[in-house]
Amino acid sequence: MNDLLIYNIGQLLLPLSAGVPLKGNEMSRLPVLEHAAFAVKDGNVSWIGPSNEGIHAAEKVDAGGKVVSPGLIDPHTHLVFAGSREDELALKQAGTAYLDILKSGGGILSTVSSTRKASEEELFKKAEFHLMRMLSHGVTALEAKSGYGLDRETELRQLRIARKLQETHHIRIASTFLGPHAVPADRKGKEEEFLKEMTDLLTEIKEEGLADFADIFCETGVFTAEQCSKFLLAAKSAGLKLKIHADEIHSTGGTELAVSLGAQTADHLVAVSEEGISMLAASETVAVLLPGTTFYLGKERYAPARRLIEEGAAVALATDFNPGSCVTENLQLIMSLAALKLRMSAEEIWNAVTVNAAHAAGFGEEAGTLKVGGRADFTIWNIPNYRYLPYHFGVNHTDSVYIAGEKRWEGERHAGLFLSETR
Numbered sequence: 001m002n003d004l005l006i007y008n009i010g011q012l013l014l015p016l017s018a019g020v021p022l023k024g025n026e027m028s029r030l031p032v033l034e035h036a037a038f039a040v041k042d043g044n045v046s047w048i049g050p051s052n053e054g055i056h057a058a059e060k061v062d063a064g065g066k067v068v069s070p071g072l073i074d075p076h077t078h079l080v081f082a083g084s085r086e087d088e089l090a091l092k093q094a095g096t097a098y099l100d101i102l103k104s105g106g107g108i109l110s111t112v113s114s115t116r117k118a119s120e121e122e123l124f125k126k127a128e129f130h131l132m133r134m135l136s137h138g139v140t141a142l143e144a145k146s147g148y149g150l151d152r153e154t155e156l157r158q159l160r161i162a163r164k165l166q167e168t169h170h171i172r173i174a175s176t177f178l179g180p181h182a183v184p185a186d187r188k189g190k191e192e193e194f195l196k197e198m199t200d201l202l203t204e205i206k207e208e209g210l211a212d213f214a215d216i217f218c219e220t221g222v223f224t225a226e227q228c229s230k231f232l233l234a235a236k237s238a239g240l241k242l243k244i245h246a247d248e249i250h251s252t253g254g255t256e257l258a259v260s261l262g263a264q265t266a267d268h269l270v271a272v273s274e275e276g277i278s279m280l281a282a283s284e285t286v287a288v289l290l291p292g293t294t295f296y297l298g299k300e301r302y303a304p305a306r307r308l309i310e311e312g313a314a315v316a317l318a319t320d321f322n323p324g325s326c327v328t329e330n331l332q333l334i335m336s337l338a339a340l341k342l343r344m345s346a347e348e349i350w351n352a353v354t355v356n357a358a359h360a361a362g363f364g365e366e367a368g369t370l371k372v373g374g375r376a377d378f379t380i381w382n383i384p385n386y387r388y389l390p391y392h393f394g395v396n397h398t399d400s401v402y403i404a405g406e407k408r409w410e411g412e413r414h415a416g417l418f419l420s421e422t423r
């Protein structure tokens with residue numbers, strides 16, 4: 001006997017998962033089963049087929065002709081931090097550049113000082129709040145970075161919180177050590193010494209099982225490609241997989257470095273070079289695009305998604321949720337920006353937040369799709385068809401969210417949770 005049957009599904013999205021990310025024009029293929037149903041047993045999908053098949057289950061849910069997709073995956077977030085930076089919005093409006101705010105001790109460094117002061121409990125509560133908001137927007141798995149400690153104690157605290165969230169909630173969380181996210185205010189001119197300190201943490205982090213990935217911010221005035229290469233090589237030897245904040249504002253060789261080191265992802269890529277695009281296309285490194293950040297920073301130029309896809313690269317989309325350059329947990333909004341600003345098709349967008357996002361976060365075939373034997377992580381959407389979601393932007397289309405076959409979010413019932421935000 002099945003535990004659960006979801007029936008009367010208008011469109012059931014079944015992104016193709018074959019152990020590797022979808023590349024180039026494969027991203028336009030999105031299998032959709034109309035008038036569908038599926039069953040769940042012991043947390044896994046046990047059957048998928050037409051709605052009128054007459055399958056038995058202990059509980060039956062009428063999807064009312066709505067769309068059902070695998071749970072969304074957000075493969076680039078800075079989930080754990082303290083404080084907020086609304087004061088910087090006025091600076092940005094006055095024309096101060098993102099990197100100049102950082103240079104003058106604000107930006108990332110302002111969040112570092114709040115995060116260092118916060119207790120573990122405060123940090124946990126705040127991160128949990130943001131996590132629930134991600135869940136409420138249809139997300140069932142994500143990646144979370146450290147990077148607001150820039151010292152041993154706070155970086156480890158951030159990573160432990162991500163692990164505790166993974167243990168106490170049902171959302172899958174891939175954890176990333178981003179110790180070299182910026183140069184601490186008191187270490188200017190001593191970058192090498194700081195990088196050595198971060199490099200020395202890699203083995204401890206790996207041995208404690210605190211991170212799956214290591215990441216670094218490769219950017220003019222932050223870390224050079226050479227410094228990034230040294231840190232990432234050490235991370236690879238320590239057994240961590242690699243990610244890199246690459247070519248966000250200036251083209252500094254970060255994407256080329258990511259591919260040459262076999263990194264799982266290269267993220268941002270607004271200023272990626274032609275060479276970087278060709279190298280990505282010939283590799284399995286996933287290009288994680290963050291159009292919410294470009295939008296939030298008020299830039300005209302977006303990452304060249306069309307060029308990347310036309311050349312044959314694998315593209316994923318993420319929020320980049322953080323307190324400075326993209327303050328939203330709403331991956332659905334990012335899907336709209338991908339349509340409007342990156343000119344990605346609806347099929348490419350759904351693949352970019354499911355199967356390709358699963359590869360970007362290192363979940364491989366375990367997440368991002370619905371298949372018999374796979375975990376039943378899925379979202380029911382209040383939309384008439386899958387093309388509708390990117391089209392109707394800025395609102396939450398989630399009806400309900402299930403993880404391992406259990407309902408973990410139901411719009412109307414849980415909405416009250418957000419009445420008082422923890423800051």
Ligand SMILES: N=CN[C@@H](CCC(=O)O)C(=O)O
Pocket residue numbers: 078107108111217245248293320322323324325326
């Ligand atoms: N660019 C570097 N790091 C983050 C921003 C973090 C912040 O501003 O607090 C990003 O991915 O956009």
Ligand SMILES: [Zn+2]
Pocket residue numbers: 076078245320322
């Ligand atoms: Zn980031």
